[in-house]
Amino acid sequence: MAGNGISWKQRLEDQMDPQWRDEIDQFGGQVELRKQGKLDEKVFAETRLRRGVYGQRYDNGRRHDGISERALAFDDRPTKGPDTLWDAPGMQRIKIPFGGVSPEQLEVHADLAEEYSDAVLHVTTRQDFQLHYIHIEDTPDLMRRLGAVGITTREACGNSVRNVTACPLAGVCHTEAFDVSPYASALMEFLLGHPDVQDFGRKFKPAFSGCEQEACGLVNLHDAGFVARIRDGERGFKVVVGGGLGAVPHQAEVLSEFTPEAELLPQIQAAARVFARLGEKKNRGRARIKFLVAKLGIEEFRRLVEEERAVLPHDDRWTAYLANMAHTSGEPVRPSTPLNGGARPPGFDAWAETNVYHQRQAGYAVAMITLPLGDMTSNQARFLADMARKYAGDNIRTTVEQNIVLRFVAEADLPELFSELEAAGLGAPGASSVVDVTSCPGTDTCKLGIAASRGLAAELRKRLTEKSAQLPQAVKDLRIKISGCFNSCGQHHVADIGFYGNSRKIDGRTVPHFQVILGGQWTENAGSYGLAVGSVPSKAIPETIDALTDAYAHGREKDESFQAWIARLGKRNVREILKPFMAVSPYAEGPEFYSDWSDVREFTIGDLGVGECAGEVVSLFGIEVVKAESQAFDAQISLEEGDFSTAEEFAYKAMLSAARALVRTEYIDVTEDPEDIVQEFKARFFDNERFFDRFARGKFGQYLLDRFQTPVTSVDANEASRRIEESQLFIEASHACEARVSAESAAAVQIEPPPGA
Template sequence: MPTWKEKLAGKMDSQLEEEIDVFETQIALRRSGKLDEKIFAETRLRRGVYGQRYDNGHRHDGIRTQELQYLSEMTKGPDTLWDAPGMQRIKIPFGGLTPDQMDALAELAEEYSDGVLHVTTRQDFQLHYVHIDDTPTLMRRLAAVGITTREACGNSIRNVTACPLAGVCRDEVFDVTPYAKASSKFLLGHPDAQGFGRKFKIAFSGCRERACGLVNMHDMGCIAVKRVENGEEKRGFELYVGGGLGAVPHQAKLFDSFLPEEELLPISQAIARVFARLGEKKNRAAARIKFLVTKLGIDEFRRIVLEERKTMPVDPRWTGYLAAVEKYKEKPSREASPLNGRQRPEGFDEWYRTNVYCQRQAGYAVAAITLPLGDLSAWQTRGLADVARRFSGDNVRTTVEQNIVLRWVSEADLPDLYRELKRIGLGDAGAGTIVDVTACPGTDTCKLGIASSRGLAAEIRTRLAGKFFNLDEAVKNLHIKISGCFNSCGQHHVADLGFYGTSRTIGNRKVPHFQIVLGGKWQDNAGAYGLAMGTVPSKRIPEVVERITDRFVRERQGTETFQEFVKRIGKQELTTILTPLMQGPAYEQDPSFYSDWGDPREFSIGDLGVGECAGEVVSVAQFDLAAAERMVFEGQLRLDEGDYAQADALAYRAMLQAAISLVKTQFQDVTDAPDTVVNEFRTRFYDTQLLGDRYAGSRFAQYLFKRHLSPPHEHTRDQAHRTVEEAQLFIESAYACYDLLTERGGMAAPLRPPVHTEKAAGIR
């Protein structure tokens, strides 16, 4: 029976196909001990393959505990093996999905995971309990439907997010979708975005006032704006940099009030280059770009970026996509028709009030699919794909609130759509309201989770859902967001009521607690962060929600928002409301406080592991040298198979790869043309004697020069074997040179201009 690799050959993007083949080889190298764990860890993270926590073969999904038969021997804790089943993150740029892609995701969830798809707060999907040996096949099957996992994790540019209403919003300046799409494509795997000390997140919003893309909490955020120049309307962006949540939240700073659309990609590239060069690498806690912007100040940061922009070689991709932007248009699957007089099933009116948004295109609507805890089963995903084909076509998007929206639904079809959603268990009302609680995975699967964010979210949702339609209107539209630790994956800083997990000791026992954060601003693109109020035992957080919202309803002045209410009554008064709830009972009085939501075991933080959110700091040179080693490894395999020509070619490519890894430390924009690489390498590392062995001198460099100048006329086993061996020695000398440069601090030297030389790249 043919393998998936054989079945899908030629049916995916050629670059993605090659990258997946490379990753499969890297897994083999790691398993055989030929690839350093640190490099492999960052490599797999950049493929979206993430370590996860185990719970003795069980997983609590917020409603019930399900047993995972094939993980019965796994143990919860930090010491899981490198190749133990983990999480696979799947990038969905701007949240855009098609029904065919949803079908593929459903199949993969069933075959390789636990049958559950999780929508993240970055519009991604995550599958859990995926074995690393299955990931290359999973990636190929995704690539065949136009989806990648590349740079879904690690120190890279993560999924580019955008407002899920882009293109249909009644308030937007223009549709940001094609710009988000172009940015994602341009920056994916870009050489200038490979040397970061931490991750980098980008968001697009079509207007300032709404939450949309949450621009203010991003490393780089773009808000659509227009202005008139010489009588002609021009598109551009308000560009913000240096935002971020985490333990130390920062509001983004205005970089440019009007960045012309043609400058979006080159300025993004320039920012990436500056961050890669000047960003912190050693102190992981201060390595996000927000710290660099704060350190330099926005004016100096802007100056450096604009100077960098001037030095960059022109790339036709910067503006190549713009001709198609004006023509970009989604196609509805059905004709528009009003809802007038259509028979409405039971529950429809409540669902319509919270889950339907009328588009600016008359007769069409967006229908939000509420996903409790961001989860849906493979069966539901497949059913939703069929529903989308019928009512929405290819116009499906995930949201940062962990939901899914169907766009371009004819208003007349809404009752039938609701019936179909109810049939597959996806007809809940309350999207975007207080019952639609956002939560990160927390202690379910995250190694850094301290308290059960999902368990608490499920409890709050259950309590509020039972009385939702009796709640005051001012309370219904509040947002609750929960993180399992201080890292803010659940975005608690921008919630009206935010919570993040922590631990306290009562007597000699640990008790799960949550820090309370009040008054964050979801609107105005995450316009303000909330105030930390103190910690409360996890089992009392639902009562916190009730007390705070009741007080808000009783004392609200006119149309006062929750943020205005919090600011008016102040932290001291709010603390008096919470103080009676902060002290937990003794174990003998109520042992339930000493276990977490959905977990009957006594609470402990002894199972915390090493998180992988920050990835590993691996330089571009280290990645390139690891790639050279992989090529030699593949060359050896071809040699063993008797393919001497391919073995020789791979060994030669490996030497060029190792050479370019060193050249890039001095000349970032070097091309990969062999003559250029060899010339630059000769002048910078051979002539200067930077590359040399204590005993062999510069002999190993001669191997590259010889093979470059005199390729073999015929390929024999002896010739190919010799080239493979020489390539390995050359790579070893390149590693030694890199280590020497690092010790001397040479890696931080300013970039030097290209070498202009007329001499041949041969042996002198």
């Protein structure tokens, strides 16, 4: 409220869609009701999530400060969700359909970041913006200010249809069938708040792609993907469903080779109904549509969708937009002029090589602005709005590589634009190259983060930039993507070199590690996923990258891609490259291993209720779980050699070995009989939820129980690959469980009164 008594609500009430206004007012009312304790906390949590208001790390009011865990002394008020304190800062996700944002909208984001956040705008891997450290009571005004410029945060989180993503080159690309942006926009508007998408068990992520062979919209890793196609002069889409990354990645399967444009919306509506009706609701870990498609098989899923489509009540909106399609490809503000040998400032050529894409519209180019880790300041956002107005009109898009692009820049203007960008600190070259490292928020702000993905990304970016001039072109062209945990928000599965955070107990302490994932495919719309090769201590990752890229640069055959090189070398040999970096020195000799990047605190996982005390140098579990890791690795080798059933068997054995290692910490005499192991694991760790973590709950433990109860009869590559992923996750969960249990034991010993006291 201003000193003159005017509120944002009053000022903006006539400046937005009345429905949006009413929804935001209603949300504001719910905030007040919850604050007064008049609304159930779970109901409020789901309500705020559906408005994009997320929790953030430490919002349970506990934080390990490096010495001990401390309670954060927030005021005693109602929670904003289970174990989520009212005053703890949170994150606001803002949906940007197909990444399209106008200068005016960007300026509003800049204002919001300054007034409610930390003056930093973060671009996500799904073309959203995120603002961090937001207070719940500021969110209604924040939404009003966005709503007044045509942006909604509705369904940015929660079990709903998330942001609709699309290729940032849509409309200007040389290889697309047609511009998919208006269709992405139409799909977003049609599904936003639609009654048929309100009862999903989990989120649903759509993506559009203009062509098949490029990375484009990465449709194969999405719940639903749409690839533009023209058949007999008619526009339509190849439609795929059931893709996803996360803990167990799935490639999407083809629902339809060609869906005419008029059928796009009814078909996805029908698919949404099938997902809502038959998708898992109770077990979050199996609730994404990928599990439903895998369970039913794509043929049956397709039959059900067609059946549902046949009985859908007609809706004029299915085709109304086609008559008046939104013009989204943009219009230039300056005449098209080729560069033609015009003056080039120092550094321009290097920048242009990586950051300029020549549009199919002659004389125009797309300028890519690299944002380190997807971050820009409010001042930079305002500056980019100015640059867009001056050179590119309304043509700003965010990208899934966490950058910004300006489209329809006259080629002759590129040198001047570069000079201005450079003066503002935004002229770094290397877009989409090895220095342009993608990262999810990780332990910086995410409640699920295990290791510091952003800290590692910043370190790699710095080191690789320093030596980028010396790097061979083949190495420059690689992509590095990092996630703070197995959930893959950093899209590590589709990078040449990917990482996800985990941890290992060594020398009685917890050491941050990253699992190395190699050989993912970015092109072909995320055509295949990389596989885990081994876990490396966080602080050894830069040297690991050097060793991998050196070996690739020197060992590749002519024009051999990184994926082909990895495949030719074989995972066994690749692991040999990693091996020297997998060892961790004892704490006394290498304390640096025991903290994470950009963080001086000794590393802990999960902000447990107790600190971790030194135990034995190598625990029994530590010795025995190595067997499980070897079996998981053997499974990958078998998969690579095409022996799918052996791969699946090794993966199952790996889970059994990890479970046995865990059981033997309490019951040394457990046999090697699978029935005995599973029974003991279930009784000692699963049924009592000791194996469960706070977020995944029992998902990973269930992998072993399911496999034990349902032996496989025939195994294909997908099944083997999935089992291997499951075994990796089960092993990780075993490590985490053992760390929790030993920490709790140590705490119990600490608080025990001394004898005779």
